[in-house]
Amino acid sequence: MATKTRQILLHERPNGLPDKNTFAFKHIEIDSPAEGEVLLQMIYISVDPYMRGRMDDRESYVPPFPLHKPIAGGAIAKVLESRDDSLKEGDYVTGNLPWQQYVNVSASDVRKVQAEAAPVSAYLSAVGMPGLTAYFGTLSIGQPKQGETFVISGGAGAVGSLAGQIAKMQGARVVGIAGTDEKLDYMKSIGFDEVINYKTEDLTKAIKRTCPDKVDVYFDNVGGEMSDIVLDHLNKFARVVQCGAISTYNDPDNYGPRVQFKLIKSSALMKGFIIGDYADEFEEATKQLAAWVASGDLQYEETILTGFDRIPEAFIGLFTGRNTGKLLVDVSE
Structure with missing residues (x-):
């Protein structure tokens, strides 16, 4: 029929x-x-x-x-x-x-x-592609350690909100960046230590305020001018997780400063990835994400x-x- x-x-x-x-x-x-x-x-x-x-x-x-x-x-x-x-x-x-x-x-x-x-x-959010992206980006590339500062652009988004919570589980101090007060409230409610509204606050001053010991891990979902500023505040041996650049997707001619010197002076690692890079590990990661959701350790x-x-x-x-x-x-x- x-x-x-x-x-x-x-x-x-x-x-x-x-x-x-x-x-x-x-x-x-x-x-x-x-x-x-x-x-x-x-x-x-x-x-x-x-x-x-x-x-x-x-x-x-x-x-x-x-x-x-x-x-x-x-x-x-x-x-x-x-x-x-x-x-x-x-x-x-x-x-x-x-x-x-x-x-x-x-x-x-x-x-x-x-x-x-x-x-x-949840198999399209916390236990799906966004959860897997946050999981591998945070744990395999970012590798946050106890007491380190973990900064996330797009911190209230599907990936950023999960990445921040996973970083918190590793003992990191988490700073989230978003564009509305409602999103800031949400990030606070899921345990972020500091939040920044990039639309109402000077971002350079905000990074200095919230990251007095600079940035150890930057999980980047946004790119553009926001990331240019965060990259100026990297610690020695920082890790930059290049997950997305949504601010540039509709403006392909948006070119920012060169990043090579910023990475050299901080001896930083910057790595881009797609979720398919970790396909062999999906089953184990999905089980872990589902367990965190079931226990309430991972909110979404x-x-x-x-x-x-x-x-x-x-x-x-x-x-x-x-x-x-x-x-x-x-x-x-």
């Missing part, structure tokens, strides 16, 4: 910040799943900053999204019909899935989530919009700071 569904396509490549013309909605019908496939109903769709880079036609660590094809990203879905023994009707799965309400995929392209271990939405926040039509709005909202924690769209209607 055919199933009617809507999908969201990349209509045109954005020049700067995406807008409504970036996206197009399309109605299609899909057939019943073939052997080895499952029919999925989307429940939660994740919008993530890295997806902005895939909208440009340029070489990167992942291919660009093709024009006039469905955009795809992290999602949680429910199995409605299965033609594979590994999954049954009612199971929840996660994977890189197209922005559409229903879809047939190979069972091997999705992974069953343990709904009893954590809420299913989700900003959830409701309705398939609001996916473009949610995506654009990533770049205007509308979310605290992970930004998701509930499309389970």
Whole structure:
């Protein structure tokens, strides 16, 4: 039996910040799943900053999204019909899935989530890609030690809020940077030692105020001028975790100061990474993150919009700071 569904396509490549013309909605019908496939109903769709880079036609660590094809990203879905023994009707799965309400995929392209271990939405936040990114960025690259100062840009975001808590577990003193008083309150509520509102405070003075012993680890989600300033305050043998640069994603010509001298004078390590670098360790890390969530040691926040039509709005909202924690769209209607 055919199933009617809507999908969201990349209509045109954005020049700067995406807008409504970036996206197009399309109605299609899909057939019943073939052997080895499952029919999925989307429940939660994740919008993530890295997806902005895939909208440009340029070489990167992942291919660009093709024009006039469905955009795809992290999602949680429910199995409605299965033609594979590994999954049954009612199971929840996660994977890189197209922005559409229903879809047939190979069972091997999705992974069953343990709904009893954590809420299913958490597999897109604290126990999913943001949690894994925070986990490996903090523990494998940042390696914060007892008493060190750990600074995070985008500290109230999906990754930053988790990275700060993981650093606290290692005994670090955590300083979070964000752009609203509400986000500062949130960072305080999850245990950050100091918080900075970069929109209302001179950032150079704020770093000196909150980091009197300078910065040992900088977990960078923002890039741009903010990071230029933090890099001026690195301690000897500091580590810079280059996770993201969201302030520059819609402005590719935004070039800042050269960083080489800053790294040389502090003997600092600066390393960029993508989460796929640690794929062999996902299972162990996911178990640890789920255990921390279950015990209450790792708190997380989700900003959830409701309705398939609001996916473009949610995506654009990533770049205007509308979310605290992970930004998701509930499309389970």
